Amino acid sequence: MMNRDPPATNLKDAYNAVRLDPLQSGDPRWVDCSPARGGTDVMGLLALRIEGSSPTAQLISGHRGCGKSTELLRLVNHLERENFLVVYFAADEDIDMGDLVYTDLLLSIIKRLERTLFDKGIKIDERLSDGIMMWFAEVAYGWKDEAVMEAKLKTEFELGLKAPAPLPLIAKLLARITGQIRTGHEIRKEIRLNLDPQIYQFIERINEFIRAALPEIQKKGYRDLVLIIDNLDRIVLRVLDEKTGRTTHDALYLEHAEQLKALDAHIVYTVPISMFYSLKATQLAGAFPNYEILPMIKVEEQDGSFCQGGIDLLCNVAGKRIDVESLFQTGVVDFLAEKSGGMLRDFIRLLGYTVELDQAEGGKIPITKKVAEKAFRRLINEYGRMVPDEHFDLLAKVAKNKQVRNDTQHQAMLYNLSVLEYMNGDRWCDVHPAVRELAEFKDAWKQIK
Amino acid sequence: MPGNKLSKPAEGAKPVGKNLPKRQAPWNDAEISPQNRDVLLQIASLIRLAESFRLGFVKCNQPIQSRLMTARLKELLGDEAIIIIVELTEPVVSLRRAVLQALELDKQDILGKRAILVLGFERTIPSEGPAPALDELNQSRENFPKSFSGPVLIWLPDYALTRLAREAPDFWGWRSGVFEFSPELKIVAAVENMLGNSFSDSLSLSEKIEKASALEGLIRDYQELPREERTDRSLASVLRSLGNTRYYLGEYNEAYRLYQESMKISEELGDKSGVSKSLGQLGILAHAMGDLGEARRLYQESMKISEELGDKSDVSASLHQLGNLAYVTGDLGEARRLYQEGLKIAQDLGDKSGVSRSLHQLGNLAYVTGDLAEARRLYQESMKIAQKIGDRYAPSKSLHQLGMLAHASGNLAEARSLYQESMKISQELGDKSSVFKLLHQLGMIAHASGNLAEARRLYHESLNISQELGEKNGIASTLARLSLLEVDEGYMDKALELIRQAESVFVELGSPEAAQAKTDRQRLEKKIGNP
Numbered sequence: 001m002m003n004r005d006p007p008a009t010n011l012k013d014a015y016n017a018v019r020l021d022p023l024q025s026g027d028p029r030w031v032d033c034s035p036a037r038g039g040t041d042v043m044g045l046l047a048l049r050i051e052g053s054s055p056t057a058q059l060i061s062g063h064r065g066c067g068k069s070t071e072l073l074r075l076v077n078h079l080e081r082e083n084f085l086v087v088y089f090a091a092d093e094d095i096d097m098g099d100l101v102y103t104d105l106l107l108s109i110i111k112r113l114e115r116t117l118f119d120k121g122i123k124i125d126e127r128l129s130d131g132i133m134m135w136f137a138e139v140a141y142g143w144k145d146e147a148v149m150e151a152k153l154k155t156e157f158e159l160g161l162k163a164p165a166p167l168p169l170i171a172k173l174l175a176r177i178t179g180q181i182r183t184g185h186e187i188r189k190e191i192r193l194n195l196d197p198q199i200y201q202f203i204e205r206i207n208e209f210i211r212a213a214l215p216e217i218q219k220k221g222y223r224d225l226v227l228i229i230d231n232l233d234r235i236v237l238r239v240l241d242e243k244t245g246r247t248t249h250d251a252l253y254l255e256h257a258e259q260l261k262a263l264d265a266h267i268v269y270t271v272p273i274s275m276f277y278s279l280k281a282t283q284l285a286g287a288f289p290n291y292e293i294l295p296m297i298k299v300e301e302q303d304g305s306f307c308q309g310g311i312d313l314l315c316n317v318a319g320k321r322i323d324v325e326s327l328f329q330t331g332v333v334d335f336l337a338e339k340s341g342g343m344l345r346d347f348i349r350l351l352g353y354t355v356e357l358d359q360a361e362g363g364k365i366p367i368t369k370k371v372a373e374k375a376f377r378r379l380i381n382e383y384g385r386m387v388p389d390e391h392f393d394l395l396a397k398v399a400k401n402k403q404v405r406n407d408t409q410h411q412a413m414l415y416n417l418s419v420l421e422y423m424n425g426d427r428w429c430d431v432h433p434a435v436r437e438l439a440e441f442k443d444a445w446k447q448i449k
Numbered sequence: 450m451p452g453n454k455l456s457k458p459a460e461g462a463k464p465v466g467k468n469l470p471k472r473q474a475p476w477n478d479a480e481i482s483p484q485n486r487d488v489l490l491q492i493a494s495l496i497r498l499a500e501s502f503r504l505g506f507v508k509c510n511q512p513i514q515s516r517l518m519t520a521r522l523k524e525l526l527g528d529e530a531i532i533i534i535v536e537l538t539e540p541v542v543s544l545r546r547a548v549l550q551a552l553e554l555d556k557q558d559i560l561g562k563r564a565i566l567v568l569g570f571e572r573t574i575p576s577e578g579p580a581p582a583l584d585e586l587n588q589s590r591e592n593f594p595k596s597f598s599g600p601v602l603i604w605l606p607d608y609a610l611t612r613l614a615r616e617a618p619d620f621w622g623w624r625s626g627v628f629e630f631s632p633e634l635k636i637v638a639a640v641e642n643m644l645g646n647s648f649s650d651s652l653s654l655s656e657k658i659e660k661a662s663a664l665e666g667l668i669r670d671y672q673e674l675p676r677e678e679r680t681d682r683s684l685a686s687v688l689r690s691l692g693n694t695r696y697y698l699g700e701y702n703e704a705y706r707l708y709q710e711s712m713k714i715s716e717e718l719g720d721k722s723g724v725s726k727s728l729g730q731l732g733i734l735a736h737a738m739g740d741l742g743e744a745r746r747l748y749q750e751s752m753k754i755s756e757e758l759g760d761k762s763d764v765s766a767s768l769h770q771l772g773n774l775a776y777v778t779g780d781l782g783e784a785r786r787l788y789q790e791g792l793k794i795a796q797d798l799g800d801k802s803g804v805s806r807s808l809h810q811l812g813n814l815a816y817v818t819g820d821l822a823e824a825r826r827l828y829q830e831s832m833k834i835a836q837k838i839g840d841r842y843a844p845s846k847s848l849h850q851l852g853m854l855a856h857a858s859g860n861l862a863e864a865r866s867l868y869q870e871s872m873k874i875s876q877e878l879g880d881k882s883s884v885f886k887l888l889h890q891l892g893m894i895a896h897a898s899g900n901l902a903e904a905r906r907l908y909h910e911s912l913n914i915s916q917e918l919g920e921k922n923g924i925a926s927t928l929a930r931l932s933l934l935e936v937d938e939g940y941m942d943k944a945l946e947l948i949r950q951a952e953s954v955f956v957e958l959g960s961p962e963a964a965q966a967k968t969d970r971q972r973l974e975k976k977i978g979n980p
Contacts, residue, residue: 015498020623021594064622093591098584234619236584345622352625360487360494382627385614416618 007323011359017321018351022069026077029320030070036297036310036342038423043075045292050226050266051082057261059253059284061233061271062294063417065345068270071294072230075268084266085222087116090231091270096182098236100248102256103195103202104181109227109263110206111174117213118171122220124212132205133170139198140177140191149173199259207264226266233272237415245408249275257287273421274411277404295423297342302402302428311337314347322351329366339376341420341432350375376434383434386416395419396444399431481521481633488628489518493525495600495626496532496564502594504620505602507566508610508629510673511666514636515568515604522566530564530599537569543585544570545592548601564600571609572662580612587617602628607669632670641667641683644690654879657698664691678718685714685723692730696737699881699918705734725754725763732770737882739921739958745774765794765803772810777922779961785814805834805843812850816857825854845874845883852890865894882923885914889927896934904934925954929966936973945973 008014023030034041046058062068076088087109091097094108117124130146137143143152146169153172167175180187195202210225217225238248249272253260260269275284276293285291298310314337318324324333336354340347353375358367387395394409398419404410413419418435422428435441481489495505509515523532533552541547548567573582593601605613614621644663652660664687671684692707708730715723732747752767772787788810795803812827828847835843852867868890875883892907908931915923928951935944948970955963 012498012500016500019501020625064619090591092588097588098581234588236587349625356494356498356626357491359498360490378627381629382614382624385611385627386618386621388615416615 007319007321009323009326011327011355011363011365014322014327015352015355015359018318018348018355020065020345020348022067022073024073029317030074031313031317031320033067033297033310033313033317033344036299036307036313037295038298038425040423042292042294043071043078046075046268047078047082049290050079050084050224055224055264055266056290057263057267057269057288059269059271059288059291060294061273061276061291063273063296063343063414063420065343065417066294066296067344068233068294069230070344072228072268072270076228079226083221083223084226085116085120085217085220085224086226086228087112088228088230091229092231092234094178094182097231097234099188100235100252101192102252102259103192103199104178105229105232105252106202106206106259106263107174107178107181107195109229110209111171111178113206113209113213113227114168114171114174117217118168120220122213122216124209124216128208128212129170132209133173135201135205136177137173139194139202203259203262207262210264224266226268227263228268230270233270235272237272237274237411245279249278250280254280254283254287257284261288272415274415277406277411277414278408279406281406293421293423293427295427296420297344298422298424299338299340299342300430302422302424302430306338310342314340314342314344317344317347318351327355327366329368332367332369332372335369335372336375339379339433341430341434342422343417343420343432346379346432346434350379353378376437380434380437383418383432384438387418387435387438387440389440391418392438392440392444393447395431395435395441396448398429399436399441399445400448402428402430404429480635481518482631485518485630485633488630489521489525491626492522492602492628495602496526496530499564499600499625501599502597503600503625504590504593504623505600505625506610506613506627507602507604508607508627509604510606510632510669511636511640512568512663513640513666514630514633517636518630519566519568519604532564532566534566534568537567537572540573540582541570542582543589544573544582544603545586545589545596549596563598564602565597567601567603570603571606574605574609574612576608580616583613583616586613586620588619590620590623593623600625606666607673632673634674637667637670637674638683641687644687653877654698657694657879661691661694661698664694681714681718682720682723685711685718685720685727688714689723689727689730696730696734698879701734701738701919705731708734721754722758722760722763725751725758725760728754729763729767729770736770736774738919741774741778741959745771748774761794762798762800762803765791765798765800768794769803769806769810776810776813778959781814781818785811788814801834801838802840802843805831805838805840808834809843809847809850812847816850816854821854821858825851828854841874842878842880845871845878845880848874849883849887849890856890856894861894861897865891868894881914881918882920885911885918885920885923888914889923889930892927893930896930896937901934901937905931908934921954921958922960925951925958925960925966926962928954929962929969932969932973941973941977945970945977948973 005013005017008017032041034044042060046060049056049058060068060072072088076086079086089108089112091100091105091108094111095104134144134146137146137149143149150169153169153176156172156176177191181191214225235248235252240246240248240251253269253271253275260267271284271291273293275281297313298307299314301307311334315324315333318333318337332354333351336350337347340350350372354367354372357374358364358371361371391409391413395413395418398404398410398413404414404419410419414421414429418432419429420432422430431441436445492505492507495503507515509518519532519534526532535548535551537547537551544567548565552565574580610627640663644660644667667687668684668691671680671687674680688707688711692704692711695701695704695707708727712724712727712731715721715727728747728751732744732751735741735747736744748767748770752764752771755763755767768787768791772784772791775781775784775787788807792804792807792811794800795807808827808831812824812831815821815824815827828850832844832847835847848867848871852864852871855861855867856864868887872884872887872891875887888907888911892904892911895901895907896904908927912924912927912931915927928947932944932947932951935941935947948966952963952966952970955966
């Protein structure tokens with residue numbers, strides 16, 4: 001279904017073949033890395049629960065850049081092949097992640113659901129959908145008269161340049177509400193204040209909508225409905241209450257777990273990995289027993305020995321994009337794989353740096369290890385910028401014990417990727433290879449040894 | 450408000466070129482270090498290779514070095530790619546929207562490959578405190594490839610890049626390279642020389658802000674260069690220079706921090722002249738904040754060191770400041786002696802700026818002792834000299850005082866027009882301290898002409914600024930005027946409350962105005978019949 005160019009054989013093609021964007025599902029460049037992620041196919045587990053049980057809410061977590069979006073898109077593809085109707089969207093396209101409350105998320109979900117059903121030509125009972133629409137119109141804006149609302153939305157949407165195709169009224173209304181929540185400061189507060197006390201009716205309206213849609217969905221030959229919400233883990237971490245240490249993450253995933261779980265559909269939420277290392281980790285696992293964490297690709301074992309399996313997989317990832325044999329001297333890509341710490345995005349990044357530096361130095365092929373070392377040096381400097389001084393002592397301890405404590409400092413270290421999580425049976429952690437090269441880390445390491 | 454002192458922090462060098470030249474700088478032909486040449490080649494390599502959106506960051510501390518490097522990059526790439534430079538001149542809410550807007554303004558329909566270099570985003574990223582644009586940036590990565598079809602390189606000084614890496618990690622996570630330029634000693638020295646030659650007080654508000662950012666760039670470069678005596682000495686002087694610019698922008702706390710930091714380095718170096726200069730500036734700051742005892746101590750300490758070093762120019766400056774102190778505490782004889790001593794040294798040295806400064810203050814003395822004709826003559830002479838050397842700050846003060854003269858002789862229309870002329874310059878210079886004093890004076894004129902509502906508005910506007918600056922003498926003077934206004938409006942209780950506040954500040958300052966305030970208060974208390 002996708003026609004991909006063969007692996008690049010010159011520097012320019014190679015540079016443009018190593019891009020950081022997630023792969024769309026079905027992309028032939030995808031490599032199954034699960035053997036080096038502790039042997040479990042995380043997406044397979046999520047799919048299994050969706051296929052085998054009644055609607056549940058599941059969580060998926062993993063480091064920024066570990067391949068999460070690529071894997072989620074693969075899950076979407078798998079489910080679609082299994083005849084599920086999948087509503088997939090990136091939360092940060094709809095919602096201001098710097099100021100998100102759970103009602104924003106629920107609004108975004110019903111908006112996306114309505115759009116998907118419309119696109120698939122699935123119609124639900126008009127009286128029911130009108131009733132739901134007027135409920136939202138009244139709660140959000142106090143509008144009671146459908147005709148008045150219709151006139152108002154009509155002029156608004158004609159003024160704006162959006163909506164190329166004629167949109168149903170309910171879509172216009174939901175787009176208006178979510179748009180105002182995303183951008184309007186005052187109106188955002190007002191709509192939230194109106195919705196919050198009505199949360200049970202709110203959820204009931206969404207579920208009515210889902211229940212009405214399900215028979216129609218099944219008539220079209222789908223097995224069931226699945227909602228997958230990506231990038232929700234980008235919700236900005238802020239402490240809301242200095243005394244209790246309550247954060248924006250707690251507010252969404254813990255305090256409103258009941259509401260997030262109340263929808264009558266299979267649903268997958270992305271969660272920041274740091275939550276699984278906070279003091280609230282047990283509470284989170286209690287609220288959402290079905291969760292998975294996508295670990296890094298292992299390039300080293302827990303005892304520090306080489307993990308050839310992981311390195312081979314990464315070389316395979318490179319080989320799908322670049323003709324490794326003709327462009328690199330033997331061992332150069334292995335070196336980059338090892339220094340990426342198994343983090344896919346850093347590995348792809350290092351490949352790009354190496355190609356770009358080689359070009360800057362005259363473009364000799366095959367590329368030598370010396371150039372690759374320069375690329376790694378650049379990555380080291382970048383990590384030097386990201387890690388604050390007060391972390392180095394703790395990082396040395398992580399490197400020694402291969403474990404992190406559940407506290408805010410360690411959460412921050414997982415968040416900025418100076419600590420990476422791996423898996424083989426048990427979870428364990430290690431310090432990013434680029435961080436290990438920093439002078440401050442080396443000093444702290446000497447102290448601890 | 451009498452006592453409009455001329456207390457400008459000394460700038461060190463003589464004024465040669467007043468404004469910051471933007472083009473044809475002397476270092477354009479400077480050799481680029483091999484290290485930086487490699488960095489240029491790497492950026493060129495990214496631009497040559499990339500066929501779609503790529504995000505890159507460039508570390509460069511100096512706006513001037515950035516301009517030089519971007520020009521070199523253009524030469525290097527020639528026809529291979531079109532380089533579009535977007536320079537953000539003020540803080541933005543959204544980096545992406547600001548860049549798109551700038552491109553829209555350009556309206557260039559460009560075919561072929563283009564790379565966008567974004568300069569000046571650091572204006573949105575303070576070195577401390579919240580930076581909401583980074584939160585916005587953190588969420589907007591997905592929108593960048595939709596908006597731009599080629600490489601976008603964001604140029605930032607070191608501190609801003611570090612903040613971005615830590616506070617916008619999701620955006621930072623998509624980088625395709627961070628390219629770091631090292632400071633070039635030749636550029637650094639040339640820039641410092643140029644900045645040293647511009648007087649902060651005569652720059653317009655936007656020029657002051659520009660100068661402050663150039664000085665901050667210099668400071669970062671010096672902090673990165675290997676530490677040695679020569680660079681440390683320069684760093685101390687640049688820190689002091691930035692302190693002066695901050696002082697003129699009314700950012701007293703920041704100025705205080707910078708002077709302290711500069712003094713610490715001078716002390717470590719055993720550079721007595723540097724220490725003396727910082728002490729003098731700290732004295733001016735203490736004076737402005739109303740801590741007269743501390744100001745005197747600092748001036749005297751500074752002068753003692755200058756005398757030891759035989760630095761007559763600095764001695765003259767200290768004499769002048771001590772004269773100002775004597776003047777505001779009402780010791781007019783002592784003030785005259787100090788001003789005249791300072792004037793003599795300045796004349797011997799041929800220091801025109803110093804001469805103009807002393808003449809102005811002697812004019813103030815003539816004014817308060819009632820010799821108005823002599824005062825006018827001195828102000829006009831001072832103004833003439835200052836204008837000749839391209840100084841704008843001192844003439845604004847002279848105009849102010851000439852306005853006071855007209856005011857005192859009952860010529861309200863002329864006074865108003867002189868105040869307004871002075872105000873125009875002060876506003877252009879961003880000289881908040883003068884602006885609030887002029888507002889006060891204009892308020893008095895409105896008050897005297899019976900326009901009470903206008904007077905109230907002007908007093909309050911003045912009070913807002915003096916409170917922001919923490920200039921206590923100004924606050925108390927305006928409170929006293931507001932008290933009189935309330936008396937005229939018949940609100941005796943309010944008037945009494947205001948004069949009590951004013952009196953307590955005057956007493957705290959040891960100001961001669963305290964006596965007048967006391968009399969006014971007692972009169973009011975008697976009137977209300979409330980002891």
